[in-house]
Amino acid sequence: ILNVEQSPQSLHVQEGDSTNFTCSFPSSNFYALHWYRWETAKSPEALFVMTLNGDEKKKGRISATLNTKEGYSYLYIKGSQPEDSATYLCAPRAGANNLFFGTGTRLTVIP
C-alpha cells in the first residue's frame, strides 16, 4: 500500500485564474504516476502517465511535472474554465499492476 497525499482537498478559483495542485507519494519503488480527471457521474478520464524523473507533460491548458527522487508531482491548469471543474486524482504505481489513489483535489471554477 502506498501513502498518497493530495493537496489542497478542495479549491475554488475564478474563471481565468491559473492554479496548481500537489501529489506526494513515497519515492521508493516508483514505477509510474497517473493523473485522472473525474467529473461527477462520468468515468475518470486519464490525463497523464508519467514515468521518468523530471518528466513534464502537457495537454492543452493542463500540464504536469514529476519528481520521483523527492516523491511529488504538480498539476497545473492555466486560465481555468468552468468546464475544468472536477476532481483531480493522482495515482502512483509501485509495481506493474494496481493504482494507489489519493483522495483527490476537488476544483470548482467560478464563472
Added chain:
Amino acid sequence: GAGVSQSPRYKVAKRGQDVALRCDPISGHVSLFWYQQALGQGPEFLTYFQNEAQLDKSGLPSDRFFAERPEGSVSTLKIQRTQQEDSAVYLCASSLRQGDRNEQFFGPGTRLTVL
C-alpha cells in the same frame, strides 16, 4: 470506440441482500481491475485479472466479496449479504496488457447504496 461500461449505474440494496455488478472492458484488453471508492476517499484497489486468471485479490475487504471473469472478458463483482459499510462507488478499469505503463481506462462506476 466503446469504452469500459458498467451496469447497473445505481443499485439500492437492503442489508443482507446479494448484489452483482457487471463490467464490460474495452475489447481486447487483457487486464481488468476493480476499485472501491467510499465517500470522501480515493478509489481503493480490490482485485485484478489478467485474462480469466485472478492474479491479485488482496484488496477484497471480506469473504463476502467475490469477483470472476470466466471467459477473460466481462467481469462480475458479487457482494453477498451486503452491509451498510459496502455502500460505495465500484469502479472497473481495463488495460491493454499487464505490466504496462499505459493508462487504465475506467468505467463510470456503479453506485451501491445499502439501506
